[in-house]
Amino acid sequence: MADDTPSRSELAEDRTDLAEDRTLLANERTFSGWARTALATIGIGLGFHVLFGALEPAWLPRVIATIFIALGVAIIWMAERRACAIQARLSAHNIHTLRSLNMRLIAWVYTVGALALLVALWLIDGAATS
Incomplete structure (x- = not known):
């Protein structure tokens, strides 16, 4: 008997x-938590610009918003690097994981969106005040 x-x-x-x-x-x-933090940081930058856009000199709210948006981009890339490094060291056994390529894609989408927001922030406000 076995x-x-x-x-x-x-x-x-x-x-x-x-x-x-x-x-x-x-x-x-x-990674998801850090991505939310990055979006929140970008939102804080945009919100700061909207709420305090009338500050003088006119470039000051833009610079502060730019700092927050750049910080959001830095956060998503730090999160992507860390998450991909951990994922590379481990292997899944009974689950399907988010691939590193997808995390990188999410980071790129956040970055492109943040850069588009920065361009709009600087160009549209500049056009409205001139």
């Missing part, structure tokens, strides 16, 4: 595989 119960080492491997899967999912949640 014993179908898994050995201690097989159970330990299963626990390790599950822990690795949980770590990968936690990494994705962390």
